[in-house]
Amino acid sequence: MGKRNSQDELHNNVQPLDNDYVRSNPNAKKAKQRAKKAVLLRRRLAIFSIIAIASIVGLIQFSSMQSERLAEKQIKKAEVDAQLEEALSKQEMLNLQISKLEDDEYIAKLARKEFFLSEEGEIIFTIPKTVDKEDEKTDSDKKDE
Template sequence: MGRRNVQEELHNHNVQPLNNDYVRSNPQARAQMKAKIAVRRRRRLAVFFVFAAVVIAALVKANMVQSERLAAKEESKAAVAAQLDEALHRQELLNLQLAKLEDDEYIAKLARKEFFLSEEGEIIFTIPNTSEKGNDEKPRDEKK
């Protein structure tokens, strides 16, 4: 290979092409020139398509990664939304309890029930609850 390239180089250096009407109008030379141009064009197109394929593959991969991130964030958003709903429900219950605690009658009823406090002239009797399972006793208050 190396010897042949050297010979071609010497040949190209020593040989001067003819530039006359016959050579310029030679159909075989014209066909060779068109073939060289076609080969160059195919090579350029091949390089372009390889480059385009690499770019498209990179874009598809980036799209897949972003889709996975989006799905993970949507799951996280759903979990946070569930926690928010739970917190709002708990807050609503606490607000209701707070509103009840502002009522004096409710506080008096709660104190009588939980702490066995009584009003004047009221006697509290505790009666154990009878349960089907056994001796579970819960004090029950009754007013007389």
């Protein structure tokens, strides 16, 4: 308010010239008005430019954030797809095993194999696993020492 009052006082203290030149030159007022309009136009353009630049920068930042989010989600989707594929293959294997376990002959064969059960009249022989020749040499070398 103080600044405005001082400007008003300056305008009140200024007396327009009233001489022949000022009265004869009507273009002076128009030139002054044009200059004032030009200043206002420049101010409007400056404000509009600042707003436009801020909007463009904001949109660019928003776009880059969206593209980063999209890339992260695509990576996550690829991981989830891999997990899904693994789960589907495991489910398929389990379904196959379920169908085998529904067969009585398969269960009997599995029981004989895993638990050394036998049918009547069968004799079960266990054969030790074959040992590599290199393992035999190292065992015999250890015994010699």
